[in-house]
Amino acid sequence: MNTQHPIYDMVVIGGGINGAGIACDAAGRGLSVLLCEKDDLASHTSSASSKLIHGGLRYLEHKEFRLVREALAEREVLLKKAPHIIRPMRFIMPHEPHLRPAWLIRTGLFFYDHLGKREQLASSNPVEFSDADSPLKSNITKGFEYSDCTVDDARLVILNAIQARELGADIFTHTCCISAQQEHGHWQVQLENEQGVQIVHAKVLVNAAGPWVAEFIQKSLKKKSPYGIRLIQGSHIIVPRLYTGDKAFIMQNDDQRIVFAIPYLNKYTLIGTTDCEYKGDPNQVEISQQEIDYLLDVSNDHFKVQLSSSDIVASYSGVRPLCDDESDNPAAVTRDYTLALSDEEEGFAPLLSIFGGKLTTYRKLAEAAMMSLKPFFPQMTKAWTEHAVLPGAENFKFIDYLVAEIQGRLKGVDADIAYRWAQAYGTRIWQLLDGTTKMQDLGQYFGHGLYAQEIDYLVEQEWAKSSEDILKRRTKLYLQFTEVETVELELYLASLHARRAQGDAA
Ligand SMILES: Cc1cc2nc3c(=O)[nH]c(=O)nc-3n(C[C@H](O)[C@H](O)[C@H](O)COP(=O)(O)OP(=O)(O)OC[C@H]3O[C@@H](n4cnc5c(N)ncnc54)[C@H](O)[C@@H]3O)c2cc1C
Incomplete structure (x- = not known):
């Protein structure tokens, strides 16, 4: 140090x-x-969130107008600051009249559309579902659609x-x-x-x-x-993709809370979150069986595809560090x-x-x-x-353009890898790929599109130390890596750190 x-x-x-x-x-x-x-x-x-850059539609119910106005406007600002890691997403809210009447939702969405300046994000509209195409159960025939954004939080x-x-x-x-x-x-x-x-x-x-x-x-x-401080635990489960398409769903529940189902990393659906008072050590927070059951129940109440615990690929939990306003309801704390x-x-x-x-x-x-x-x-x-744009957004046009550029410069690179790189690094990918023109230049291969070149970059430029730093927070490849592959990565990291320490000592 x-x-x-x-x-x-x-x-x-x-x-x-x-x-x-x-x-x-x-x-x-x-x-x-x-x-x-x-x-x-x-x-x-900051890596245990629902990964949304959003106004927070439900905060309107708690009259958090200052927060919602600021957050709505920030969506447009952040979309420009980091368009590689933040992208617009449409959200579908199935209409459930016994939970919230249509006029209330329409009023909320009117405020949502107009409280903050919108340039890139489309306005809300009503939608109807036809049973043949809809992933939702056949009794859900109508709903509303609106815009927010998704982000790679870490x-x-x-x-x-x-x-x-x-x-x-x-x-x-x-x-x-x-x-x-x-x-x-x-x-x-x-x-x-x-x-x-x-x-x-x-x-x-x-x-x-x-x-x-x-x-x-x-x-x-x-x-x-x-x-x-009120520590309010929130958990998510990750399951194989529940439906095709790139829209998210916002599901209302009988307890007046809402739960999101969000397309995640092409192959998965992210379902969350919960709101539970937490009294333990924040380092140790993990999803409870009660939260798992709650999230599965909400999903199963809405989607045709029925889930059980065995479908869960991964889960994560975090605690919201909220300022204690002495609210009785954890979901309503400011x-x-x-x-x-x-x-x-x-x-x-x-x-x-x-x-x-x-x-x-x-x-x-x-x-x-x-x-x-x-x-x-x-x-x-x-x-x-x-x-001011964030690193990787300099001269960034749009994802597909950058993917095509990467494929043009690095012959033979797989489209999936180029996409992941473009979305994670934006135009900083040229720093990562410095000195490479062909796949062989990327060094040792660890599986799932991860090469030594990327690991070295993450260690040198992004403070990565462990396999978890790399797989969970910087690349999200942890959902695909096997134990054996992770051990191989750890061996490589140990030798890389040793080489760097020797270099520092010399
Ligand atoms: C389930 C859930 C879903 C959420 N979803 C969203 C969402 O979709 N959109 C949104 O906008 N917000 C969301 N949030 C809120 C958002 O994630 C948090 O407000 C935000 O991440 C808090 O960031 P932070 O920096 O305050 O805390 P943290 O990310 O926890 O950072 C605090 C850091 O301080 C470090 N630290 C503590 N003590 C010390 C010490 N003594 N020395 C050195 N370091 C120390 C800790 O290790 C920690 O890394 C969500 C939160 C949760 C829990």
């Missing part, structure tokens, strides 16, 4: 979407930034971290902030990783520890948290964010803590964080992220 600055302007705790987004925004405004993440980037809530975090690094930030993964104290008007921060403990200094400390935000204040800073700035003691350095938030609003949250810190950094330049 070699730090670049005797005293950083800002140390950010947490490499989820909020920490990465703030680090990126701050670095782009000329501040010196260090971000530390105790595990891998996006290894907690890669959104990684792209923000790459951009932050390119703007001068130091990003340390597998580095835990174990404590911090205010001293002589700045923070003295203790960071621990496999190399030991190191102290860094910062003018401002940003606590973007997600589910650990309150615990960090209490245990690591020995202070009182200004807000309580999804909006709250920023808590504590600079109350004169001569002491400020602490900014982030409570709540959505992937969708991470950029606005980062802007709001920077606004609140403006008095401490009068030299800071103005907001810039709205019109």
